[in-house]
Amino acid sequence: MPRTIDRHCDVAVVGGSAAGLAAALQLVRQRRSVIVVDDGTPRNAPAKHMHGYLGWDGAAPTDLTARGRAEVRSYGGEVLTGRAQSVEQRDDGWFQVEVGGGHRIVARRVLAATGLIDVLPNIDGVRAHWGGGVIHCPFCHGYEVRDAAIVQIVTHPMGFHQAVLFRQLAKELTVVVHDAALVADDRIDQLVDSGVDVVPAEVRRIVDRADGEIAGVELANGTVIPADAVVVGPTFRPRTEPFAGVGPSTAPHDSGAGHLIEVDPTGQTSVTGVYAAGNATDPTMQVLQAAAHGGRVGAMIAFDLADDDLHRAARLSPDQTDWDRRYGSDSDVWSGNPNGTLVAEVSDLAPARVLDVGAGEGGDAMWLAERGWAVTASDVSERGLERVAAAAEARGLEVESVHVDVNELGAFGTREFELVSMQYGSIHRTPDGRALSNLLGAVAPGGTLLAVAHDRTPWREPVDVAEQTRMFDPDAFVGVDEIAAAIDNHPQWHVDVHETRTRPPGAASAHHHVDDVVLRAHRAGTDSTPSNAAR
DSSP states (O other), rough: OOOOEEEEEEEEOOOSSHHHHHHHHHHHHTTTOOEEOOOOOOOTTSSSOOOOOOTTTOOOOOOHHHHHHHHHHHHTEEEEEOEEEEEETTTTTTTEEETSOOOOEEEEEEOOOOOOEEEEEOOOOOHBTTTTTTEEEHHHHHHHHHHHHEEEOOOHHHHHHHHHHHHHHSSEEEEEEEEEGGTTTTHHHHHHHHHHHEEOOEEEEEEEOSSSSEEEEETTTSSSEEEEEEOOOOOHHHHHHTTTTTTOEEETTSSSSSSEEEOOOSOOOSSSTTEGGGGOOOOOHHHHHHHHHHHHHHHHHHHHHHHHHHHHTTTOOEEEEEEHHHSSSSSSSSOSSOHHHHHHHHHHHHEEEEEEEEOSSSSHHHHHHHOOOOOEEEESSSSHHHHHHHHHHTTTOOOOEOOOTTTSSTTTTTTOEEEEEEEEEEOOOOOTTHHHHHHTEEEEEEEEEEEEEOGGGGGGGGTTTOOOSOOOOOOOOBOOHHHHHHHTOOOTTEEEEEEEEEOOOOOOOSSOOOOOEEEEEEOOOOOOHHHHHHO
16 A cells, blocks of 8 residues: 655645635745645636736636746745645644545645635526636626626525626626515616616526527526526635634625635634635635735735744744654654665765765665765754764764755855765755755866656646645656756756666665656866766
8 A cells, every 4th residue: 555645844725726826925935835735626617717817817717827836836835736635733733634645734834725616506507607608707707798698697685786787798688586585675676777677587597509609598487588698696605624623713704695714814714823815715806816815814824933933943944844754753764775876876986075965864875985985964854864873873984964955045055075966855946046056066076966866757647636645746846857957058067867767776675666867967177176977
């Protein structure tokens, strides 16, 4: 059976549309570790275009989401394809988000950006045309049906509120009061006096033309009212199912058309540490307002975390908590063997100074030290480096440990090494490529850079979100191809190997086989510095 994985982060964002991504962007820019989990079922999925978003008017909602995800990932935020199944608060105050496959995201704060579910009236044809010829919002799609014959089906009192706007847009507007309980509404007389045809009658179905487009609305008595477009007002409910275990308060919306998640001005719900953003908190929000609200709530969460850290006098790097928790158990995370590709690529290099980036538990560092290399093991995890030190002491080896995040400014200072090795490193991206600069800058003239990573192609294959979640986002991490592109045209560098190959066994034994992406490059030497790249 595949093992389950626990990931630890500052903030888990449930929902990866406009509100969730805007919040995540704010947080990753404050150097917070953020994992977004999204099941790919946004409220506006049926819509081909979105409107009223300044600078994005008429764009497909998927275009905005794709660009938003890329921006979040560019700062190291992860967007996982999966479904949050439950959220619980642990005894230590952290929140545990269980996702498909039995995996868990453990976070200090949780943001519900799950949006709404539109509950459509039970009228034949409404769902089939929803997001196309059947619309509900005059601001989202009203302009596109201007000068058309519009039939609005009123199923709850909020429908009369929208009728005044559709009257301005339509060439002909007919309001059908589907619910007999609403025929006494005072606003009907106003609509009639303004020239709107109001018909109190039950609707049977939406009538289609031969080409599948809307032809009209058929009433229960068989009368067909011609229509180019149909307006319905759904009721709604926030997607709170995953949050049942923590139970944020909900309340009826003023319109009477549904419920929303109650939040304070910072976006915090009735549960301390659980926030909500977007139209789950206000169904009147369009995409623009939802994104703006998500950005504001993300900033408020950043303040909350900063105050918490201030009181604890703590300031961890974004990735340290995740790796410290992983190395904090009594069991080993890795096999203890050196990586097979490292053995194959450096066995005939002359031992000198080597920087092992992301040393983990020290399998590679021990193998290098036993062969005469002067090893500096670096890692973002203090717990991992404690394991490296223990392994070195047990074997009687001298290994220097450096606790550093590769994304820190000048992470390795002015130190240079004849070999810089990064085996399956998990280094989050930054827009300025700081980690790349630090890696390349650590290679001495004449030295070699060896970067090895898993082939990420299988990680991008679709998954059944109800059953499985891939717990790492490959596009949020610095990849081998990215390193190769950075040095490909650099006059001081030459690429010796850049290829995908089957991973060889480790020096002692191999516990699994995957494809490796391998990059070996060397930096030009100086007249006084012999090259260690010659093979």
